[in-house]
Amino acid sequence: MKDVASGMQASGATRNPAYFFSQLRSKGRMPTTPMPQMRGSLLTVAVTALAVLAGCRCSPAEPSPVTLRIVNGGNDPIYVDTTTGKLGLTIQRDVGGTLYPFDDLACECRSCDRVCDPSCTCPAVGPDLIRRVAPGESAERVWDGVVRVAGLTSCGDGTCLSGVNAPLNEPFTLELCFSTQKPQGLDFSDGGMAEGQLPKSSLTCVTKRFEPGEGVVEIGPARGSACTSHSQCLAAGELCLGGSCTSGCPPNAFPGWSVYVASPDDMDFLTPVTRPRGSGWTGTGTLSAFLYAGEKLELHFSHGDAGVAGTASIQVTLPPMTGAPLQAGSKVTLLVVDDGQSRPGRAFSLRDATTGALLLAADMGYGEPLLDSADLSPVIIAPSSELVGCRQDGCGKLLFTRNTFSAEGKTLELEPGETGELSLSGGLYRFVNVSSGTYASTRCDYPALRPWVLWRQAPP
Numbered sequence: 001m002k003d004v005a006s007g008m009q010a011s012g013a014t015r016n017p018a019y020f021f022s023q024l025r026s027k028g029r030m031p032t033t034p035m036p037q038m039r040g041s042l043l044t045v046a047v048t049a050l051a052v053l054a055g056c057r058c059s060p061a062e063p064s065p066v067t068l069r070i071v072n073g074g075n076d077p078i079y080v081d082t083t084t085g086k087l088g089l090t091i092q093r094d095v096g097g098t099l100y101p102f103d104d105l106a107c108e109c110r111s112c113d114r115v116c117d118p119s120c121t122c123p124a125v126g127p128d129l130i131r132r133v134a135p136g137e138s139a140e141r142v143w144d145g146v147v148r149v150a151g152l153t154s155c156g157d158g159t160c161l162s163g164v165n166a167p168l169n170e171p172f173t174l175e176l177c178f179s180t181q182k183p184q185g186l187d188f189s190d191g192g193m194a195e196g197q198l199p200k201s202s203l204t205c206v207t208k209r210f211e212p213g214e215g216v217v218e219i220g221p222a223r224g225s226a227c228t229s230h231s232q233c234l235a236a237g238e239l240c241l242g243g244s245c246t247s248g249c250p251p252n253a254f255p256g257w258s259v260y261v262a263s264p265d266d267m268d269f270l271t272p273v274t275r276p277r278g279s280g281w282t283g284t285g286t287l288s289a290f291l292y293a294g295e296k297l298e299l300h301f302s303h304g305d306a307g308v309a310g311t312a313s314i315q316v317t318l319p320p321m322t323g324a325p326l327q328a329g330s331k332v333t334l335l336v337v338d339d340g341q342s343r344p345g346r347a348f349s350l351r352d353a354t355t356g357a358l359l360l361a362a363d364m365g366y367g368e369p370l371l372d373s374a375d376l377s378p379v380i381i382a383p384s385s386e387l388v389g390c391r392q393d394g395c396g397k398l399l400f401t402r403n404t405f406s407a408e409g410k411t412l413e414l415e416p417g418e419t420g421e422l423s424l425s426g427g428l429y430r431f432v433n434v435s436s437g438t439y440a441s442t443r444c445d446y447p448a449l450r451p452w453v454l455w456r457q458a459p460p
Contacts, residue, residue: 030231033429064212067141069218070140070220072133076135076181079128079183092174121289127195128196130186130197131194132192133191147164172211172212175207175336179199180249180251182251210360213379224244226243254391255417257435257450260364264281265277265313277368281335283310285302285304287326287328299326309435316348345367347370348361349371357427361454366449396441397439401436434453436452
């Protein structure tokens with residue numbers, strides 16, 4: 001009898017006992033005219049049918065709207081994609097144990113009863129929008145209570161959406177996807193809105209089960225327990241950041257800077273040298289010219305040793321407001337190192353050829369450092385172990401640490417994006433910790449990202 005009841009439920013006639021018995025007859029499971037000896041059995045069938053119907057999930061005659069509400073009970077703002085009013089929320093329906101999302105904000109002209117109407121047109125899609133939800137604030141929208149599933153039609157691309165009123169007692173799943181990282185370069189208005197897109201790699205998603213009959217469902221970022229050390233966080237993937245255990249990344253102001261060292265353009269200026277890691281080239285001559293153009297530095301070199309002219313040039317991309325006070329015409333020694341990977345990591349240093357003073361150095365920071373202590377003397381660079389934050393990017397979760405810059409008994413400990421100075425015997429040096437961290441797990445071919453740049457700001 002279970003399949004008959006299921007068929008009745010799908011037909012929308014589940015509350016009509018006469019229809020139930022007619023279905024039994026049509027399927028050959030009940031004689032058209034009951035015999036006297038079967039009347040007791042019929043009573044049992046009727047009681048069973050009513051019990052089945054009492055627990056059924058029936059579509060109501062009218063849809064029941066549900067308020068979907070984001071509640072930010074955490075200590076930090078969150079950012080959600082609110083293009084077309086979505087608010088980062090997706091409703092999912094359980095079909096055979098698998099959750100299937102559906103577009104509950106679909107234009108009515110995509111419905112199967114309107115899609116062939118040429119007078120029905122969907123409004124133009126507006127710009128991508130991001131909504132900021134501050135701590136203690138909430139944001140909400142309404143689902144009309146209609147489940148929209150794929151249908152077929154004879155016009156357009158042959159597809160349409162068929163609406164079914166959601167049963168009031170059917171469990172659905174609401175998913176909220178948000179970012180705790182403020183999108184870079186965006187200013188949010190008084191209403192907490194800004195045009196832009198959230199990087200998918202920065203999103204964290206949480207879910208909550210609900211039934212439409214509840215009328216309201218609230219969802220928000222999970223708030224971890226208070227902590228002072230990582231050992232107090234017991235759940236998988238949790239770290240103690242910002243005073244609470246979290247598997248996500250609390251907001252931080254670390255810039256998304258990087259360093260890029262291009263492969264040098266060499267014409268008999270550079271000579272290969274053996275390196276403990278990767279390949280290296282060095283050359284000594286004149287810094288014939290240099291040019292800063294925004295964040296790019298272009299260096300040109302030349303020499304005429306033994307009557308044989310040689311030239312080389314190299315381009316470097318540095319963080320904003322970064323630049324060494326170089327002097328054209330000075331005698332210098334250039335060292336370039338390449339790690340030899342398919343995704344190349346490079347580093348370079350520039351020294352005064354007469355005094356040996358370090359003038360400028362930078363490392364793209366993919367994995368292990370390419371310049372050793374001899375290349376950077378008297379400076380020593382090393383990461384610290386204390387985590388100061390994290391960020392999701394295209395490679396995975398980057399766990400930020402500080403970088404230490406030491407020389408002549410003096411030490412700077414800089415967070416990602418910080419700049420500091422040390423007064424040394426060789427002059428005043430400036431250090432930029434462009435970024436520094438290791439990946440908890442990574443989809444890329446390097447386990448850490450530690451770019452930096454340093455230069456001599458002034459001679460002694």
